[in-house]
Amino acid sequence: MVRDCYIKIIVWCLISLLLVFVLFPFYWMFITSVKDDAEIFAYTPTLFPRSFTLKHYVTAWVYGKVGVYFKNSLIVAGCTVILSFLVVVPAAFSASLYRTSGTRAISTFVLALQMFPGILLLIPLYIVMKKYQLIDTYLALVVSYSTFTVPFCLLLTKTYFDNLPRELYEAARIDGCSDFLILWKVAVPLILPGIMVVGLFSFVLAWCDFMFAKTFTNTEVTRTITVGLSTLQGSWTVEWGPLMAAASIATIPVLVIFSLANKYIIEGLTAGAVKG
Amino acid sequence: MLSASWACEPTKRKAQGVSAMEKQKLLSVGFRVWKKAFSPYWYFIPLFVVVGALMVYPLADGIRLSFWSKNLMYPGKDKFVGFANYYKLLFEDKLFWPALRNSIIFTAASVLFEYLLGLGSALLLNSKHVVRCKNLLRGIVLLPWVVPIAVNSLNWRWMLLPDYGFVNQLLRISGLGSIARGWLSDLRWVFPTVVLVNVWRSFPFYTVTILAGLTLIPRELYEAAHIDGANRWQVFRYITFPGIKGVSTVIVVLHIVWTFVNFDVIYLLTGGGPLHRTEVLPTYLYQQAFNYFKVSYASSIGTFIFLFLIITVGFYFSKFSSFYVER
Numbered sequence: 001m002v003r004d005c006y007i008k009i010i011v012w013c014l015i016s017l018l019l020v021f022v023l024f025p026f027y028w029m030f031i032t033s034v035k036d037d038a039e040i041f042a043y044t045p046t047l048f049p050r051s052f053t054l055k056h057y058v059t060a061w062v063y064g065k066v067g068v069y070f071k072n073s074l075i076v077a078g079c080t081v082i083l084s085f086l087v088v089v090p091a092a093f094s095a096s097l098y099r100t101s102g103t104r105a106i107s108t109f110v111l112a113l114q115m116f117p118g119i120l121l122l123i124p125l126y127i128v129m130k131k132y133q134l135i136d137t138y139l140a141l142v143v144s145y146s147t148f149t150v151p152f153c154l155l156l157t158k159t160y161f162d163n164l165p166r167e168l169y170e171a172a173r174i175d176g177c178s179d180f181l182i183l184w185k186v187a188v189p190l191i192l193p194g195i196m197v198v199g200l201f202s203f204v205l206a207w208c209d210f211m212f213a214k215t216f217t218n219t220e221v222t223r224t225i226t227v228g229l230s231t232l233q234g235s236w237t238v239e240w241g242p243l244m245a246a247a248s249i250a251t252i253p254v255l256v257i258f259s260l261a262n263k264y265i266i267e268g269l270t271a272g273a274v275k276g
Numbered sequence: 277m278l279s280a281s282w283a284c285e286p287t288k289r290k291a292q293g294v295s296a297m298e299k300q301k302l303l304s305v306g307f308r309v310w311k312k313a314f315s316p317y318w319y320f321i322p323l324f325v326v327v328g329a330l331m332v333y334p335l336a337d338g339i340r341l342s343f344w345s346k347n348l349m350y351p352g353k354d355k356f357v358g359f360a361n362y363y364k365l366l367f368e369d370k371l372f373w374p375a376l377r378n379s380i381i382f383t384a385a386s387v388l389f390e391y392l393l394g395l396g397s398a399l400l401l402n403s404k405h406v407v408r409c410k411n412l413l414r415g416i417v418l419l420p421w422v423v424p425i426a427v428n429s430l431n432w433r434w435m436l437l438p439d440y441g442f443v444n445q446l447l448r449i450s451g452l453g454s455i456a457r458g459w460l461s462d463l464r465w466v467f468p469t470v471v472l473v474n475v476w477r478s479f480p481f482y483t484v485t486i487l488a489g490l491t492l493i494p495r496e497l498y499e500a501a502h503i504d505g506a507n508r509w510q511v512f513r514y515i516t517f518p519g520i521k522g523v524s525t526v527i528v529v530l531h532i533v534w535t536f537v538n539f540d541v542i543y544l545l546t547g548g549g550p551l552h553r554t555e556v557l558p559t560y561l562y563q564q565a566f567n568y569f570k571v572s573y574a575s576s577i578g579t580f581i582f583l584f585l586i587i588t589v590g591f592y593f594s595k596f597s598s599f600y601v602e603r
Binding site for chain 1: 316323325326327333334335337397401403405406411413415417418420422423424427428430431433434435440442445446449476480481485487488529530534536537539540561562565566575582585589
């Protein structure tokens with residue numbers, strides 16, 4: 001019993017170490033963003049801010065144009081989610097309903113695409129976008145983001161469809177439903193919570209992208225927040241207060257989504273790897 | 277079962293000695309059968325369009341480009357050059373081999389440390405002493421992985437700043453001022469630092485996945501081992517580790533690929549510098565394509581990455597072919 005107690009103490013010490021390691025950069029980001037300039041550049045760092053100011057947030061949002069970038073990111077990520085669903089839901093449904101060798105081969109192929117690196121698509125997509133004058137449009141970003149959200153969404157959505165009892169489909173079929181009606185009236189309402197989680201997660205994926213956004217946007221009009229952070233870093237070399245405020249703003253949507261659906265997202269995320 | 281009964285109707289009938297009307301009827305039956313056999317695929321059309329236009333075609337086009345000479349600065353002067361790009365890449369380019377070596381070391385070191393850290397933290401969170409707040413802790417640990425890399429690298433650049441960075445200030449306060457340096461500009465230390473940041477960002481994925489694998493191991497196995505008097509190491513060696521071997525294989529292969537092609541982390545932390553010390557293939561490709569506009573030369577780097585990945589992953593799967601059997 002005493003030995004158990006010691007182990008418990010050791011385990012909690014190690015966990016605290018782990019948490020400090022994981023969380024400290026975020027804590028430091030946040031407190032830097034609310035300190036005033038004198039305190040940020042003080043010779044001895046303060047772990048608990050002595051001053052509190054929101055002025056850096058105003059600077060970042062207005063002068064740094066983080067507001068515009070934030071809006072752009074929201075639009076692009078939202079449209080990516082919608083596009084991915086339009087593509088994925090019918091395909092996942094069909095692959096789950098008709099388990100023929102053909103549909104199985106297709107879904108395996110698309111799952112293999114999950115490992116497919118985006119950097120290989122960068123140059124050819126750039127040439128295509130340039131040809132059709134899509135550089136600096138939301139469409140270019142939405143379309144290129146779907147290359148990584150679609151394989152991921154297909155895997156998860158198909159799992160949700162597969163988990164529905166097949167008797168349900170059979171009953172609907174006997175009552176005279178066409179495939180489309182089964183999908184729309186029976187299957188989709190039942191897996192809606194699952195689909196929401198997939199949507200939230202692909203929103204986060206699209207929110208986090210840097211490479212495609214960096215390549216396909218040149219102006220502030222369509223710049224996303226991740227690219228905005230890196231360009232601000234170039235122009236504001238020493239103004240770490242506003243920079244950290246901008247970084248905090250970019251983190252907020254991700255934090256909100258994860259505090260809402262943390263458990264479900266992790267389950268969905270690990271389901272793929274555990275099953276193989 | 278169900279799908280078979282829907283898709284297959286009697287297709288073969290005697291086609292001899294039928295009237296025109298029956299022929300018509302047969303044709304329409306044939307059409308219906310064909311339509312039914314094809315019906316699952318109607319729903320795949322959007323997927324085919326997206327995957328074809330955005331992934332398969334660009335990949336093929338990238339490989340084609342690598343055999344051409346194309347510079348975005350001089351449009352209309354494309355010409356076929358055969359293997360010239362590859363020749364230049366492999367035998368004349370002084371930056372390519374160091375970049376490849378950096379990529380390999382970066383990937384190997386990152387995946388190794390990520391796995392060790394991920395395994396350790398997963399075992400920690402799976403301990404019976406933390407059952408109550410396991411979900412919360414798991415969510416917190418996942419944080420570095422879900423936050424945009426742009427945010428993470430900005431945080432680390434701020435903490436690693438030579439003068440005002442928290443790391444150096446902490447070192448100075450604790451009397452280790454001699455170790456303090458510009459972590460991202462020191463030629464010797466920049467590479468380990470970049471690996472550290474990458475490990476910090478990626479290990480949570482290992483943690484949650486291995487944790488999910490750990491919870492699938494049946495309790496009875498541990499009880500049986502306990503009764504048989506197995507010690508901790510034996511329990512780990514013969515029960516825990518075999519239980520998570522499948523998951524481990526999947527995430528390690530995934531991360532070998534993801535790390536090898538990772539552009540964001542290094543580009544945002546150091547941009548490949550100082551003096552190409554942290555240049556990896558993806559940043560080198562980006563530089564060639566979008567700073568010098570040599571898109572076809574960059575495509576040959578891309579094709580090289582692609583081949584390299586196929587060979588590595590293929591080797592891995594052929595060696596651990598039990599992976600397929602388990603599936």
